[in-house]
Amino acid sequence: MTTLGRNGREGRVRESYAAPSGGANVREVQRVLAQHGGSAPAARGGSLETHSTTITPPRLDAAQVVEGSRLEARVIVGAPVAACGGFLDGIQRSVVAWYPRAMLPAIHATVAAAIRTRAHDRTLHTWRGAPLVERALYLPVALAGAELVAALGAAGVSVVDTLPPDEHAGDRHPQELIGVARQAIQERRAQLEERLATEWCATEQLPLYVDGGISGFAAASRSPLAIGVVKSHRTLYVDAEGMATLAALEPGQRSSAMRVASRGRTQVASWYLRLRAEGDPLGGLVRIEVAEPGFNSERADLVSRWVLAEREPAALPDARWRVMAYGIRDCEEYLRAVAG
């Protein structure tokens, strides 16, 4: 139950201590699974997100420059201005909950997404009062067996099949199954984020600062309100010459805009922006994605000014503070607190 505060804002004090429900937690799932045989993991492992995973190798993938003829450093016209009304981020937590059969890992995952909106007093609050939280068990249904899946369903445990029904899973390495599950979990998190972004863009008037790219979104990637800010640069959308340009970007400068198009994703306008000075050429550098329709240089400058404005307050003590907006850190902390 939420309450209204004295100032009429949505209450920040909840009556119940229960986290947002969103499904059975890992212990409840383990209780159900234990009744159907199998074994627990040898030692209770930590979150799979902390384990090493298969990482896409870094690469250059030069994109088409749409502002001028080649990638160059541009001075942004105008001072930073805070315009974003919300900050969107999501989290995921997954653990191997059980082995219903030998070599068959069942992954319990919590995925959550939230938008933190900025009120007039510059404080952040959860948009619509609550995050989206989902808890589910990820496993290949074909291998788990119908009886187990039915029992889980009867106990209120959501089950996500990690493999297409027609795909044979019997000859998969358990780590591969874990990888497949993690992929599914990641996709589910992206779906939650997209859902929120879509609803925001359909109902709100202020820009939404999205942690990560927006090209994966369907409707929101075409909305002028969604601003994607990418912090990691495993793929650089420049060529060798463009790399030199990026390295030379001064804080507050941006690159020329490009058209970024990936398979299965929406084509967006994108450019690099140096938030802070750092010795590392990619340090303090973010890549911004906005909808391509209606894009021009003025818009690139304006959006850059919005993003530059979010450098304060610094997102310390997060290690990524040089490229992270405080609103995104706040959103992550919030999600960890309520769903982590």
Place this chain on the structure above:
Amino acid sequence: MGEILGRVVATERRPNTPHEFHFWTALDAPVGIGTIVRVEGTNPVSGHLPRVYGVIVEGFSYSDLETPLHDVLGADGSPDRASDAPTRRTEIRLYKGAVLRHVPDDPLQPVPLGSVFLASEQDVAVALRMDAYMKEGQSTGIPIGLYRAGAMASPIFLDADFLLGPEAAHLNITGVSGLATKTSAVEWLLGSIFAHFPEKKGTVAALCFNVKGPDLCFLDQPATRLEPSDLELYDKLGVPPAPFANVEYFAPYTARGYSLNTLRSNESLSHNLRPLTWGLREVLQYAEVLLNKDDVDAKADALIDFIRERVVDQDFQDAALGTTPHRVQSFTELERFFRELLRAMEEKNHEQWRTHHVATIRKVRNRLTNISTRCRGLVTDDGTVSDLPWGAFQDRGVYVVDVANLEEDAQDLIFARVVTQLRERLEKRTLGVDHVVVFVDELNKYAPSDGPDTYVRKMLLDVAERGRYLGLVLFAAQQFRSQVHRRVVGNSGTALFGRMDSDELATPGYATLAPATRTKLATLDKGELMVRHPHFTQPVFVRFPRPAVLSGREGVEKFPPAEEPTLDEAIVRALRPLDRTITLDWVKETIALADEDEVLRARNRTLQVRPDDPKAFFRAQLKRRIPAETVAPRPRPAIRTSPNDDPYAF
């Protein structure tokens, strides 16, 4: 149930206990140090949902930063940039609550995780256990002030059984001077006691020692200004905003003896001002107050006892003193007794009289007869007594003894005798009232924790330890509680604290208070108090109204003290309240032939007796003198002429 104010939190590093808990609130929650809250548990214990009441004793605020350096880095060292940031950092208000009460109180468990609410008026009564003594028709509650939190205001009551006895008693007030703590609080509380002391518990009066300036000199005069907020407090607390209706003032004379030694000497206030003078009989009983151990050894003590038992107030006959019996009733007569005794011993060359050595007799004579000099104005040579109305104390009466301008000896003597009389008469139930509140300020002076073991301190200790059984209640005040004898403060069931000195708060006696509570004590506003009472598990902060009486400072401006009068004027001033027809001319004419001592004696006697015809009585006290007559010179006889036939004439 009210709006949820906060939520209890507990971690392994900061767990809740049965006596302490933590909770957080919104940044704009109307709470602070001293706010009373209610915690609602969610898991039933023995079929009851636990409910815990607590008071906030500490507050914390912090952000998501790990180190201040991060803030500096984030703002590039520019405070302006930090304050211009478009988003405010996440900030927490975390409070520590001290438990006031568990409901149910058994089994006593740690405070549960639950929602926190601002305590309502009813909650405050339960939290402070006031519900036990505020029952309809049986209330023993005495309002002490108003507790406020947010828009809620709740009267706080002390239990009369624990304030005025017999369960516990006494009140101790601490606070720095000049901030409406000690005197104002006592004036307010006395008014509250008089308005609310239950009839079934008997009668009550107050005896106040005015020890400095004009502090208590105008208790019968209305305050010059009471703000609407004060009147609202009076209304909420059910106390009439009026000065005390029945006040009597007592003060010794000045050393010169013309006027009373008080700042309340304005003629328009003389109607309830009485002299306080004692004679030999009254003083001798408390001789040890004025005589230190060097003065009074065992031998001297024995002689004083002998004089007290065998000589004073009776016909005393001794062969050494001749056949005429001695009747010693005043210091003058005592001096005469000693003089004759010593002369007789010298004449007979005796060194001893009734086992008392002549040196001891000389020493006792010197010390005793010296008392009337040391306490001139209070102690009369002639034995004239003008005293408090022992046996006729009135219910809700206030008796103020002004000792502010007296020498230390005289103050000690007054304290000792007045309090001893109160104790003895309460014990015998012959005072006139069942309970007496004795207010003594400056306890640092009269009952210090160190220094010599004076008679006054012993007496205050005795009152503090035994008074509650008798209905003798000590309201004591001081600036430094830590420097008052611990048995005096320790026996005070109720303690009030106004704004405190930081150095005082750093003493070990305040170690049980949380640092935030100490900080609040050091910054209390005028009219705010922290209250400790046996029913309250934790101290509570309250606000009390300005006293409805004229303050001492304003009083001396409105009623300036009279100038030191001439003898004639002094007599007029003293006797006119008895007879308005007495004029300066009449007095001049009446006392023209009398000497000063005689006139003062006559005045004292008249005031003591308060006769129906003061003029006649006063005149009768003066020695009759035959007026001088002009005698006509006798006619000078003519010089005789010598006889003509005188043979020897020339």
